[in-house]
Amino acid sequence: MATNAEAAEAFRDIADLLDVLGERFKPEAYRRASRSLESLTEDLRAIAGRGELRSIPGVGEAIAEKIEEFLRTGHIEYYERLKKEVPAGLLDILRLPGLGPKTARRFWLELGVEGPAELTAAIDAGRLNGVKGFGPKKIEQIRAALAAAKSAPASGRVPLEEAYPIAHRLLDGLRAAGGVEQLEIAGSFRRCRETVGDLDLLATSAEPEKVFDAFTHLPEIREVRLRGGTKETVLLTNGLQVDLRVVEPVEFGAALLYFTGSKDHNVHLRSLARDRGLKINEYGIFRGEDRVGGRTEAEVYSALALDWVPPEIREDRGEVDLAARHALPRLVEATDLTGDLHVHLPEDAGAPEVDRLLAHARSAHLAYLAVVVGGVREDGSEFALPARTVERLGGAGARGLRVGRAWEHDAEGRSSRARAHEVDLEIVRPTRDQRGPPTAPPLRGTSIAVAHVGGGEAAAPWIAWLRGTAGSIEIGPGPERIDSVAGRAALEAGVGLRVVTPVGRDPHDPTAPISLGFARRAGAEKKDVRNAAAAATVTRSWSAGRTGQSPTAG
């Protein structure tokens, strides 16, 4: 859906340009529309074809027309006009940390500065000295921002799986230092967005200063950006920004809600509050001066007559209305998972690896596992686990854990697919050049699972291939699984998801929790997740009599 991303980017630029021009409310309107387009699961062309553009949140008459113009001609006249009016370099200045539209506009109109290079030159020439509102500290701040942008251009957002271990190290560090009572990560991290722009930590403590001191001295922290009585902002050694706030226990729920977002979700809640004569801020929910809630998130939702909304779906895509009607989905939970349908062992695995895997599965209360016993590597060569290893896996059944044999291969070649008939589960992945699914339909008589597909547009043909079958598609972090946006598309097509479990993985591996988070973010309920179904349902087609045989033996 490259089109959606391009349109979203155009509207974001329009918002910034309007900001520099000093417009009051239009920039937010365009930004809202831009965010909406980014999170669509469907191509804009299809929506426009049905004449439903205006059903997109934040898209009204004027923006719908601009989208149609963009789809028709590839450009937006209004955007082109704004670009002629405002020098392009001003957007780069605007995006420097600490600089906003007002400042960018003043540089442009008062100093004739039209880009970062000119701004640097102006500062070096001393042209900012004595200008009202620009003291030595501010000038130094701008100089530093310019230098930082030049050496490391906008680091942007970080994949969630990359931020995950860092975030947990920060939590561990803060807890170890003492003085912290409640401690949570808020922001898009808590909503399980695919990428995070920064980390928002929220704590309660009787000794905030002690907590801030401890935070400042954690090894991951490179510099302190700002520090006040309730909040500290730091930069990590890897460039990620982290905000830590310490609040009162009676405020914790309200603050957690507030800093978890999303912004659009919060705005929606606020307008509901206003309608009921209430006011929400990060300190609580109030009727006049009276606090009516705020210790927990549920208190705040409840004061608005809403059910508590899971963070993963707080995106203002209809969840507030569902919460009001007590009709929110019951999202899939870790305890719903009955087994794992895609587990790898090392190709030379022996008894110790098998025993460790099976013990792990039992301790995680899984009832079944599908283990890849052979298949085709990415380079086209075949592999199979040693026969004795497969035999040992088969022995697990006697002790209450069903083990199925999976065959993993790419979409090419019937011969390899014929082999897949001999096992319990076929796992198909695209060829390395990301060609689509096989032209032949999924095999009968064996469960199908698709892996290593990648998110975004790459997932669409695979979702179509699996439609109407018992097949499933793996959701989770990384380029090998589909993201929550593609996950939602899969659910809309009636295709089941497969959630990664911690079994067979390192304890610090964030793949499993994030996989579950993405599934929830996609709106998946227990019924939508293949490996959350009753074990008997999942393993019905597995051939118990064949366990113990190698896949090449049949």
Added chain:
DNA sequence: GCCGTTTTCGGCCCGACTGTTTTCAGTCG
């Protein structure tokens, strides 16, 4: 420019922090 279980007009979140201020403007989330 969008939006509406009171609205087709009149709202649009709001508080912390910083730097420059002498009471506030700008940025950020």
